[in-house]
Amino acid sequence: MERWSGKVALVTGASSGIGAAIAQELVKHGLKVVGLARRVEKVEELEAVLKSAPGKLYAVKADVAKEEEILAAFEWIKKNLGGVDILINNAGVGTAETLSDTGNGSWHVLDVNVKALRIFTREALKSMKERTVNDGHIIHINSTLGHSLPTGRNVSMYHASKHAVIVLTEGLRRELVQLGSKIKVTSVSPGVTVTEFMNLYGEERKKRLYAENPTLQAKDIADAVVYTLGTPPHVQKLVMERWSGKVALVTGASVGIGAAIVEELVRHGVKVVGLARRVEKVEELAAGLNNAPGKLYALKADASKEEDILAAFDWIKKNLGGVHILINNAGLGTAETLSNVGDISWRVLELNVKALSIFTREALKSMKERGVNDGHIIHINRYHLFSVIF
Missing domain, CATH: 3.40.50.720 (NAD(P)-binding Rossmann-like Domain)
Structure with a gap:
């Protein structure tokens, strides 16, 4: 005082x-x-x-x-x-x-x-x-x-x-x-x-x-x-200043929640890698954020393919040093019921669970390699996890 x-x-x-x-x-x-x-x-x-x-x-x-x-x-x-x-x-x-x-x-x-x-x-x-x-x-x-x-x-x-x-x-x-x-x-x-x-x-x-x-x-x-x-x-x-200049990876960044997260982080001075299959959408967003304190890097990848995920982390390592923040946003839904499981249901698991685990593993690896002990991993989940809809 x-x-x-x-x-x-x-x-x-x-x-x-x-x-x-x-x-x-x-x-x-x-x-x-x-x-x-x-x-x-x-x-x-x-x-x-x-x-x-x-x-x-x-x-x-x-x-x-x-x-x-x-x-x-x-x-x-x-x-x-x-x-x-x-x-x-x-x-x-x-x-x-x-x-x-x-x-x-x-x-x-x-x-x-x-x-x-x-x-x-x-x-x-x-x-x-x-x-x-x-x-x-x-x-x-x-x-x-x-x-x-x-x-x-x-x-x-x-x-x-x-x-x-x-x-x-x-x-x-x-x-x-x-x-x-x-x-x-x-x-x-x-x-x-x-x-x-x-x-x-x-x-x-x-x-x-x-x-x-x-x-x-x-x-x-x-x-x-x-x-x-x-x-x-x-x-x-x-609040946010400590993340200014740090690197965030956001999956599913082309539209919706992912695009909104990307935009907010860039406006707070974060270097954001926006990952998406429709990379042109992320590039459009990057052009609109040219005057923001941070920077958006558009990177093409199919989050359901491990080789694409590893290639993305390799690009980040070579160009930006590594990841401080991971936002696991990419996700897929299906109208199939549990009694009628088909190919789409397996793709849901590959993207929503397997890919999330791989992204998390690689982000942790990136942080540990550089002695980053204060990183942050955020999973974008859904309320269906906590309740059953009748």
Whole structure:
């Protein structure tokens, strides 16, 4: 956390619960923290308590549902502290309204949990870019309810809003990677936490939720935020940057899933060998990706013939050094039943099982020869493996 000492963090919903706990921990770690809340007197009380801490807490009043108040807060920060280095999007509201009984409460949930979050994020990024801050951090306080729906409980707009936060987090992360920015984006998803927010459910249901679920304290989430901020700047490289310049082999690359995978990998800077019988389709795709960060190499091969597979690996070894990633995508289906097995069924086994095994064997061999101990092999499978269709 030392690298953040003296930096500016903006924490929304800082008057109580998780927001107050985060503000307190950041100030204790030497940060200048702007605590934003409607009940600003609560933040001022916390500010007084933290007078002797290494950092400093600034209480700023704002209703996050009003864009003009968000913009005014950023203007205050710019004039008084220079700008924002860290944004903690913590402010959130819930509703007891069900999806079949949506009213004004549900729209307010979207205004605060989604719309305001996006405005804060936009303005924080703007602040960072204006000052050429390329290592800032944006953290969204999400919820486990954004990842899965609860059983035996009503679903509300709150759940939908937290699902939206997941999409907004990953979408922004991809945008920043494409731009070459080192600004990090993180979503922290607590479960049931003992805060004022739980009063929404009423006293009886709140007690039941506490009794039936493992509960967290606000300090636990604050600790998770501190841990996240303490990770090295390069940690987000794990998304795709570490594969830039590496070699991926994608089978069945002429159309559909294979072509889509090829395109995404090339756009992320990977050298991709697209294997297909209809090699002209891969060549067309390669022409369309000329300006992408990576490069697509079209290679003709029949994946059901071992000699073609071995020749492909030999070409890769001679021209690109070897394989780091293998995507076993080539596959074939049949309408034949098990009681009416014919030649097509044997071809299905040759392509979907035997060829996959050979590709995997040769990819592992290529990796071992070059001391590659962090490669990746991905099999494109089908859900029929896990269920029987009636």
